[in-house]
Amino acid sequence: MAASGAGSGSKTYSFKVVLLGEGCVGKTSLVLRYCENKFNDKHITTLQASFLTKKLNIGGKRVNLAIWDTAGQERFHALGPIYYRDSNGAILVYDVTDEDSFQKVKNWVKELRKMLGNEICLCIVGNKIDLEKERNVSVQEAEQYAESVGAKHYHSSAKLNKGIEELFLDLCKRMMETAQADVRAKGNGASQSGMSRRGVQIIDDEPQAAMAAGGCCSSA
């Protein structure tokens, strides 16, 4: 995984990431590939694929990632806010062969920005790129859209295990940056309690100045 730096900083970041998107775009397949390295496998050992965790070490910082799968059916759409409350990141998945699923992503983005503002790191993921021939969503359109809403765009294939590691690693780094910026902001007066109640726990025994550098993420 990520470079295991020799840094002395003993911080542990805990992040909550929600998976959003229409049913059948490959959300569950993506996490199972990422956490278990399995695809459509009948011999998967985990009892469930709805809540999975991954421990990472990024530039010497420990990261505990909790990935929350959400029910994608339309009738559960209204429950979204309960799921994504307090999340640090959201992975919005669409199926590159399904134009409709991309429209759904746009709806999610609007909702998330409205409810959570810029606190949340957004990833838009076009999955199933192994089906390139059947593509129905243009790469350019998708990438432009992502940029316009301050999200990052990725392409992936759970089937071929393409683009998944990168996507999660990138997201983690961005969430770390956001968390550090948050700490710096809170450092000027505001109490830290709001911070950890939002779900980010920063266990910090380094002086504040050490992390203000913010360059740790460019290392891996």
Added chain:
Amino acid sequence: MSQKSERRGIHVDQSELLCKKGCGYYGNAAWQGLCSKCWREEYQRARQKQIQEDWALAEKLQREEEAAYASSQGAQSQPSLTPFSKFEEKKTNEKTRKVTTVKKFFSPSSRTAPKKAPCEKVEKVSGARERHGEALLRDLRGMFTQPWEMMSPTEESHEGKTPSPSISRQSSIETDRVSRDFVDFLKNLQKPGREIHKQCRAFIENMANKKDLGADELSECVQDFYQNMSDRLMTHFKGSTERVERVMDQVEKYIMTRLYKNVFCPETTDDEKKDLATQHRIRALHWVTIEMLCVPVDEEIPEVSDNVVKAITDVIEMDSKRVPRDKLACITRCSKHIFNAIKITKNEPASADDFLPTLIYIVLKANPPRLQSNIQYITRFCNPSRLMTGEDGYYFTNLCCAVAFIEKLDAQSLNLSAEDFERYMSGQASPRKQEPELWPQAGPGGGGGSSPGLTQVYQSLDLLTGLEARQERVLEGARGLESDLISWQESVEREVQEILEKYPLEIRTPASAIDSDNVENDRLPPPLQPQVFVG
């Protein structure tokens, strides 16, 4: 001339100078008759005991405070004692009484005091039983509690302290046990342990004065306390999250066991109203089927229906716990049983698309008591780190989703036409038309998978019949033993009688004088005969 009279004098026996412990060294009156070594040992032990007793005393004081607090609340319900300032409060109590009465029937552990009247009625109905239960509980308590923790029976059965003595006693046993566990746990931490204990006690006392606060403020207080405590612990344990969490779990357990009755479903909120609304709503949705919700669970497989039943039991059990984390654990266990059911049915790990509908189905089947109150309580008073990112938090969030879905559920969410939905809701039609015919088939041996509830009933009936038969056998055995004992006694008596008749006891009254039975008599020379001399 006995030795005792001699000792009463100035003579000092050698043994009195020795150590009372019998170690062989000389003792000293200043050390209570012990030698210096034994004295040190004894002193240490006594000191240790003293420390323990101090803690116990602290606990006892705490309990007394609580008891005083509870009885002062109880007094409010008596009109003559109601101060004018509390008049408004009483009126609002009056208003909610109707709802509360219903709650009392369902809740084993609700708050004390103000609503005494309706509860007394309940008590009268089950009076004899209650009393029996009380006696049993007292016996049990005697067995398991330390002597210093026993209150005198008269003190306990004091009238009007709480609506239902046996229930409050049960919970006070639990409180005692939790306090003891907490103290035991903190002892291992030594000095910081004491500091933690002090902080917690101070906080609980502080909270007792804040009972007029709204639920959100109460939550804020507890959350601030958690935050401060975990910040301090973090410094103390030098950032070891696991150790901090372990202590925080105990802190939560201790604090919330004590605060529970005042902060669970408080009167300042409409939690109770919501509980009843949800309960009615779920009851009205009894007709919703597995197919309508697209639940990927096949209850015809016995192992699956077994997991479904367990999941239902777990989510119902949540209400009986007092610590937020214990409530969460019930939800997690329920979820694991759901995952098992899905895994067995589908042979693949459950995704959120499988899990949420199944959880909704379980909640509809279970209709868990005080669901809204429990969710609110966990949200307000659980240690936040568990709720935010942890696995428990995920399942809890799904439960919240399930409840929200059930509240908003309409024809569309079940893929029904509006007309059908209306008809089912009003009870004019039932989607399970074929079911009445199926029911009789689900007989004892039939295992009718059509209705898991019914199968469960039959299984329970089987169990009960089995138990009855065993009880009968035990009684028979007891009766056999009794008659054996009686006949044994009779036979012994008979035998004794026979022997007595065979060898009658003849007590011969001694024929002669005092020394008649002296065997040596024969050897004595014959008594001197008087010799008469004539002359």
